[in-house]
Amino acid sequence: MLPVLAETAYPDSAPGARVRLGDFVPFLADCGVGLSVRPNLTNREYAVVISPGSPAGKARVLGAGAARLIRDHRIEDGQVSMIHRLRSLLPLPGIDPPRHLDVYDFDDALFVGSTMEENRKFAWLKREAGRWHSYTKKAKLVLAGSRYLADRASEHSSRVEVVPSCVDPSIQPLRIHGDVERVRIGWIGSQSTAAYLNQLLPVFEKLNARGREFELVTVGAGDQLQAEWAESHPWTRESEKGFLASFDIGIMPLPDDPWTRGKCGYKLLQYFSAGVPAIASPVGANLEILGPDRGRFASSEAEWLEALEALILDSATRREMGANARSFVEENYSYQRWAPRLAEMLRSI
Incomplete structure (x- = not known):
């Protein structure tokens, strides 16, 4: 040894x-x-x-x-x-x-x-x-x-x-995708990186105004988001896998700067291990991890709105992308x- x-x-x-x-x-x-x-x-x-x-x-x-x-x-x-x-x-x-x-x-x-x-x-x-x-x-x-x-x-x-x-996909329960009353858009991280969610607040407000049935579920963000469509939970190692398996869509918004270009895309790997498709900013290792068969890239507010709305309305695509994502992470990031x-x-x- x-x-x-x-x-x-x-x-x-x-x-x-x-x-x-x-x-x-x-x-x-x-x-x-x-x-x-x-x-x-x-x-x-x-x-x-x-x-x-x-x-x-x-x-x-x-x-x-x-x-x-x-x-x-x-x-x-x-x-x-x-x-x-x-x-x-x-x-x-x-x-x-x-x-x-x-x-x-x-x-x-x-x-x-x-x-x-x-x-x-x-x-x-x-x-x-x-x-x-x-x-x-x-x-x-x-x-x-x-x-x-x-x-x-x-x-x-x-x-x-x-x-x-x-990640270790073998111990991560899978999301069972199907038609749901409210699509769960998930984010997992820390209170410091939760600030990156602020750029999406206008997007969520527009989705809500359009009558789209969704809820934003944050894990580890603290109580920074106060809205009828948002729920917040503390992160614990014991609860992490259950929350990941409850998401329908995972998100990873980032600004583009020298610090974020060094981010290694771990959120995406967590979502993928649970068979959850993702929408992410084209920054850092996200460019190496996310592909069109596993989710969508989005930069502008309009792109985020379009990508989220499309997946909210299409459970079959979420299911297909989620399966591809799980296979991808097993083969490349386990x-x-x-x-x-x-x-x-x-x-x-």
Whole structure:
């Protein structure tokens, strides 16, 4: 068994760490790779950092995480060293970034910084762009979540591989498509990215004015949308699969900017794993994932209105696209497909 220690600032309540590390563990074990994940922050500590609250409380958590890493940052002999995104939320010279690194994995455009207001507040402190450059230069192997990210990493590293974010379709219940009283348009994500839904509010208002029977179901967005046609639910790992299987249409609106071009399309993969067709902005990895047999691209308000209305009115097309989407993700974006490839990459270091 090849021992690999993956370190990250983020616990498994953070989607990136969960999807790109934790959920890979059993599949890599089947391929002879023992992946151990060492997060710097606990789920409770991470919740303090990302939630509204006193700066003093956040500082205490970040300080505790930094002290923990200073105390316990060594890698055992024979272990492959790996970092996902950041080793610590705070830069620690000589420790984060480390002097030696085998593998660096990332799934966001850290080299430009987030355009989300919530993330920009702490950009000066985290110094993600500078550390990203250091990680990519030092690592023997860089794993990027999309071709766009890989192209940027290739400017600093001689060995970059694309490993997309993956799903496990075998444990995801399927949506049974048919004629329904109200079509469920679904979105799943975080409160910070829920701001992207604002561009579609005029579209939903027009659909409602036209008498289209639908409801917008958001999971993880908080209570940002207050409308008769909207319902909001908190995200939990236990409820996620049930919500996905309740959607008739999945949506992924994004603005087009340097940060969003680094998005890896994970929402689309989640929808597809449940056999749900999607409508998405033609941005980032969405361009690689979405196809005309699995959903529709939409940029303008008129395109979103047309695409949503067409699928609301056509359950047969939703059923056909959903089946195509499920097959596509099984063949191209599942852990079952990618674990053997990743194991081979890790052994080659």
